[in-house]
Amino acid sequence: MENTQGNTHPDLRGLSLMVVDDDHNNLRTLGHVFQHLGASVTGWGSLRQARLSLRFHGQDAIVSNFRLKDGTGLDLLPDYQARCPEGSFYLTGDSRFFNVDPVDSLKQGIRGYFKKPVDPIELANRLVADLASKTPAEGLAKQLAPYLILQDPVMAEALAELPSFAVTSEPVLIQGETGTGKELVAKALHGLGSHAEGPFVAVNCGAIPENLLEAELFGYEKGAFTGANRMHKGYFEQAHQGTLFLDEIGEMPPSAQISLLRILEEGKLQRLGAEGQVRVNIRVVAATHRSLEELVEARQFRSDLFYRLNVLPLFLPPLRERPADIALLAERFLADSLRDRNWQSPIPCLSIEAKTFLQYHGWSGNVRELRNVMARLAVRLTEDMREIPPKLLRSVLRSPSALPSPFASGQEGGIYIPKGTTLTDAEWLLIDAALQQSAYNRSQAARLLGIGERTLRRKLNES
Ligand SMILES: Nc1ncnc2c1ncn2[C@@H]1O[C@H](COP(=O)(O)OP(=O)(O)OP(=O)(O)O)[C@@H](O)[C@H]1O
Structure with a gap:
C-alpha cells in the first residue's frame, strides 16, 4: 500500500483483527490505523465483550491490553486459542508486566509484547510479517x-x-x-x-x-x-x-x-x-x-x-460467518448509493464502533440485507459528515424499511443468538443490545429490558 509520499505502508487487507483495551483513546488509535491499512477491525473495551464477540467471529489476530477493567488480556488467550488455534495473540501494556521469558510466552501462544505507547505502524509491520501467509484470499x-x-x-x-x-x-x-x-x-x-x-x-x-x-x-x-x-x-x-x-x-x-x-x-x-x-x-x-x-x-x-x-x-x-467482508461490502454499497444520489463530498467512512456494530448484527438477509441497510443509511447522511457514528447505523437498522426489503420488521435490528449460547451469555447479548440501543444510558437500557436500573447495575458489576 503506498501513501501520497510514495512510502509503503504495511498492507493489512484481508486480515480480521480484534483490539481490546479499556482505554478508549488507545482503542480508537490502533483501530483507526489498522482499518486505514485495510484490516477489518473489531474493538472492545472489556474482557467480557471480547470473549462474547469471539463466540461469534474468529479473528486472524488479537491485540489486547494486559490490564483490562474486568481481568487481564491473558484471560482471553484460552478462549482465543480454542476458537482460532492458528490465530496470533499480542499483548500491549506497561513494561513491568513483560518481565517474562520470550520462549515461554511463545509456548503459551503469545506472539509478541508491545510497550505503551504503542507505535501502530510498528505493530502493523509485525502483523504483516507474522500473518503474511494468511492472506491467500x-x-x-x-x-x-x-x-x-x-x-x-x-x-x-x-x-x-x-x-x-x-x-x-x-x-x-x-x-x-x-x-x-x-x-x-x-x-x-x-x-x-x-x-x-x-x-x-x-x-x-x-x-x-x-x-x-x-x-x-x-x-x-x-x-x-x-x-x-x-x-x-x-x-x-x-x-x-x-x-x-x-x-x-x-x-x-x-x-x-x-x-x-x-x-x-x-x-x-x-x-x-x-x-x-x-x-x-x-x-x-x-x-x-x-x-x-x-x-x-x-x-x-x-x-x-x-x-x-x-x-x-x-x-x-452466511455473512455473519465472514466478518471481514461486512465492513468492506458496507462501505462499497454506501459509496454506490451515495454516487447514485449525486453525492459531491468525500464518501464518509464508518467509525470503528460502527464497523463493530455491523459485525454484531445477525444479517439473516445476508448481503442483500446489508445492501438495503446501506441504501437506507445513504438517504440520511448530510454532505458535511465525515465519519458515520454507530448511533446513526443503529437507527437505520431499527427503523421501518424505507426501501422494499423482505426483512423489514421482524429480523432487522434484531440480535443473533447462535445455537448453543448459554443462558448467561444470551442475557449478556440482550443487555449489550439494550445498552447500544440506548447509547449506553443505563436507566433507558433498564427500561428497554423491563428491569430496574439497580438490577441492571448489579448485573453489569457482576461482569
Ligand atoms: N460478495 C458480494 N459482493 C458484492 N455484492 C454482493 C455480494 N454478495 C451478494 N451481493 C449482492 O447482494 C444481493 C444478493 O445477491 P444474490 O442475488 O447473488 O444472492 P442469492 O444468494 O442468489 O439470493 P437468493 O437466494 O435470494 O436468490 C445482490 O444485490 C448482489 O449484488
Whole structure:
C-alpha cells in the first residue's frame, strides 16, 4: 500500500483483527490505523465483550491490553486459542508486566509484547510479517473482483475451487442462505469459463407458475396447446452455447425434474408438442437456499437429479460467518448509493464502533440485507459528515424499511443468538443490545429490558 509520499505502508487487507483495551483513546488509535491499512477491525473495551464477540467471529489476530477493567488480556488467550488455534495473540501494556521469558510466552501462544505507547505502524509491520501467509484470499479476490467483493478467508476458502470449476462444463450446485451471493457466483462461473462468450440465462424456478414451467424451460411448438400461436424457444435453448442458471432448483416440480435429468444426460431436449429433439450445449449452474439433501430425504427432489447436479458443489457461508467482508461490502454499497444520489463530498467512512456494530448484527438477509441497510443509511447522511457514528447505523437498522426489503420488521435490528449460547451469555447479548440501543444510558437500557436500573447495575458489576 503506498501513501501520497510514495512510502509503503504495511498492507493489512484481508486480515480480521480484534483490539481490546479499556482505554478508549488507545482503542480508537490502533483501530483507526489498522482499518486505514485495510484490516477489518473489531474493538472492545472489556474482557467480557471480547470473549462474547469471539463466540461469534474468529479473528486472524488479537491485540489486547494486559490490564483490562474486568481481568487481564491473558484471560482471553484460552478462549482465543480454542476458537482460532492458528490465530496470533499480542499483548500491549506497561513494561513491568513483560518481565517474562520470550520462549515461554511463545509456548503459551503469545506472539509478541508491545510497550505503551504503542507505535501502530510498528505493530502493523509485525502483523504483516507474522500473518503474511494468511492472506491467500487476495489472489482470488482480485480474480473475482469483476463479479463480487470478497476479503474474508472463510469466503475465500468457500470459493477457492471456483476458478477450476469454471473451466469445466460439469454442473455446479451452489448452496447458501438467501442473499449470500449465489447468483453473482453463478455469473463468475460463467464469466471465467469456456461459455463466457455465450449468453447467461437466469431462471427462478420458484417464480414461474408450475403449469407454465415446462413450456418456459423447454419451449413449445406452434399449436402444442391452446394459445401456442407460434413456436417458442425455452430458456434451455436461449442459453445454448452459454450458461443456464437455475435458481431455487428445490422448487422445481417433479415432472420438470425428469425432463431436466434427461437433458443433462443426453444434451438434447424436446419442445412441448415437437416430434424431434434439439441438441443444446449449455453449462448448467443450479442454486438453492434449501437443503437439497433434506428435500431428497423427504422425497420432494429426485435423488438421481440431485447427484447429477451436485457434481461440483459450492457452499456460500452466511455473512455473519465472514466478518471481514461486512465492513468492506458496507462501505462499497454506501459509496454506490451515495454516487447514485449525486453525492459531491468525500464518501464518509464508518467509525470503528460502527464497523463493530455491523459485525454484531445477525444479517439473516445476508448481503442483500446489508445492501438495503446501506441504501437506507445513504438517504440520511448530510454532505458535511465525515465519519458515520454507530448511533446513526443503529437507527437505520431499527427503523421501518424505507426501501422494499423482505426483512423489514421482524429480523432487522434484531440480535443473533447462535445455537448453543448459554443462558448467561444470551442475557449478556440482550443487555449489550439494550445498552447500544440506548447509547449506553443505563436507566433507558433498564427500561428497554423491563428491569430496574439497580438490577441492571448489579448485573453489569457482576461482569
Ligand atoms: N460478495 C458480494 N459482493 C458484492 N455484492 C454482493 C455480494 N454478495 C451478494 N451481493 C449482492 O447482494 C444481493 C444478493 O445477491 P444474490 O442475488 O447473488 O444472492 P442469492 O444468494 O442468489 O439470493 P437468493 O437466494 O435470494 O436468490 C445482490 O444485490 C448482489 O449484488
